Amino acid sequence: MNNKISIVIPAYNIENYLADTLESLISQTYKNIEIIIVNDGSKDGTSNIIDEYASKYEFIKGIHKENGGVTSARIAGIEAATGEWIGFVDGDDFAEPDMFQRLMDNALKHNADISHCGYQMVFPNGRIDYYYNSKKLVVQNNVDGLRDIVSGSVYEPALWNKIYKASLFEDLLKNDLMDKTIKNTEDLLMNYYLFKKAKSSVFEDFCPYHYVLRQNSAATSKINEHKLLDPKKVIKIIHDDISDDLKPLLFGRYIVQLINLSSMKIFKETAWIKPYRRSARKELRQSLKKVLASPISPKVKVMTLWTAVWPWSYQFIHTIHGRIKGSAHKYDIE
Incomplete structure (x- = not known):
C-alpha cells in the first residue's frame, strides 16, 4: 500500500477561486496525491481552468458532467479515485502546505480509518474564527467517533477537513446510500455512513483548512427551500438507521x-x-x-x-x- 490520497474537488462556477485552491494542493508537502476536479455543469470558465491544470500536471484529473449538485459531483470523484485514501476540498477554499501530511501521519501512527483536524473560517470582512486550535489529539473507537459526529458537540461534520480510507465508501457506493437531491447538510449524512463503518478515527486540533465565506457562497446565500428542509430530511434518514x-x-x-x-x-x-x-x-x-x-x-x-x-x-x-x-x-x- 502506497497511501496515495485522492483529493476530490466539486466545482461549479468558481473560475475566480479554483486556481488558488489548486495551487494550495500542488504545494502540499505530502506529494503522494491525485487531485480530481469534478466540473458540475459550470457555466463560466471553470472548465477551462480544470483542463489547463489537468494538461499541466499528471496527478490532476478533470471530470466534466451535467449539473447534478454537490453530492453527485463528489460521488463522481470518489468513483474515479485510485488512492487508498480519499479527501475533499471545496473549490473556493484552500489548505495549508502541511495539512495532508499531518492527517496521514496521524492516520498511520494511530492505525485510524479516518483522520481529521480543525479549521479556520475566513469571513468576507477579513475576520478569522478558529475551530478550535486547542492542539489536542484524540483517538476514538467506532462508538465514540460516531457519537460525536451525530451529536455535533465537538467535531465539524464537514468532509473537507478529513481523509478517509477508500474502503469506507464501498457500501455507500454499492447501495447508493446518498440522496443526491440533498444540497444542504449532505456532509453530515455522508459522515454518518463513513464513521459508522470506521473502526477508529483520530482528531488533531490544528487548523490548516481555510473555509472561506464569500457573499455568493452556499453558506452565505439567501435562505432557500434546501436550507430549510434538507437538514430535517437528513436527520430523518439517520434516525431510521441509527x-x-x-x-x-x-x-x-x-x-x-x-x-x-x-x-x-x-x-x-x-x-x-x-x-x-x-x-x-x-x-x-x-x-x-x-x-x-x-x-x-x-x-x-x-x-x-x-x-x-x-x-x-x-x-x-x-x-x-x-x-x-x-x-x-x-x-x-x-
Missing part, C-alpha cells in the same frame, strides 16, 4: 436545527418562509416536555424554552444560539 442508544443525541441535533430556523434573522426574506418558521416553533412547543426530560445539553434546553415562550426575540435568540457548542449553523452570517 441505533437506539444514539437517538437522544440525534434528537438534540434536530432541536438545534429547529431553534436555528425559528430564530434566524430573516426580516427581509419573502413571505414563503413564514410557514416553515411557524412550523418549527410549533414543533418546538410540542417537543418542550421531551426536550426538558432528555439528556441533551442545558444550553439547548434553555434555548428551546426561550424560543417556544418568546418567539419574537429574534436578535437575542440568534446571538445566544450562535454560542451553543456544536451549532450546525455557525456559518450563518446574513
Whole structure:
C-alpha cells in the first residue's frame, strides 16, 4: 500500500477561486496525491481552468458532467479515485502546505480509518474564527467517533477537513446510500455512513483548512427551500438507521436545527418562509416536555424554552444560539 490520497474537488462556477485552491494542493508537502476536479455543469470558465491544470500536471484529473449538485459531483470523484485514501476540498477554499501530511501521519501512527483536524473560517470582512486550535489529539473507537459526529458537540461534520480510507465508501457506493437531491447538510449524512463503518478515527486540533465565506457562497446565500428542509430530511434518514442508544443525541441535533430556523434573522426574506418558521416553533412547543426530560445539553434546553415562550426575540435568540457548542449553523452570517 502506497497511501496515495485522492483529493476530490466539486466545482461549479468558481473560475475566480479554483486556481488558488489548486495551487494550495500542488504545494502540499505530502506529494503522494491525485487531485480530481469534478466540473458540475459550470457555466463560466471553470472548465477551462480544470483542463489547463489537468494538461499541466499528471496527478490532476478533470471530470466534466451535467449539473447534478454537490453530492453527485463528489460521488463522481470518489468513483474515479485510485488512492487508498480519499479527501475533499471545496473549490473556493484552500489548505495549508502541511495539512495532508499531518492527517496521514496521524492516520498511520494511530492505525485510524479516518483522520481529521480543525479549521479556520475566513469571513468576507477579513475576520478569522478558529475551530478550535486547542492542539489536542484524540483517538476514538467506532462508538465514540460516531457519537460525536451525530451529536455535533465537538467535531465539524464537514468532509473537507478529513481523509478517509477508500474502503469506507464501498457500501455507500454499492447501495447508493446518498440522496443526491440533498444540497444542504449532505456532509453530515455522508459522515454518518463513513464513521459508522470506521473502526477508529483520530482528531488533531490544528487548523490548516481555510473555509472561506464569500457573499455568493452556499453558506452565505439567501435562505432557500434546501436550507430549510434538507437538514430535517437528513436527520430523518439517520434516525431510521441509527441505533437506539444514539437517538437522544440525534434528537438534540434536530432541536438545534429547529431553534436555528425559528430564530434566524430573516426580516427581509419573502413571505414563503413564514410557514416553515411557524412550523418549527410549533414543533418546538410540542417537543418542550421531551426536550426538558432528555439528556441533551442545558444550553439547548434553555434555548428551546426561550424560543417556544418568546418567539419574537429574534436578535437575542440568534446571538445566544450562535454560542451553543456544536451549532450546525455557525456559518450563518446574513
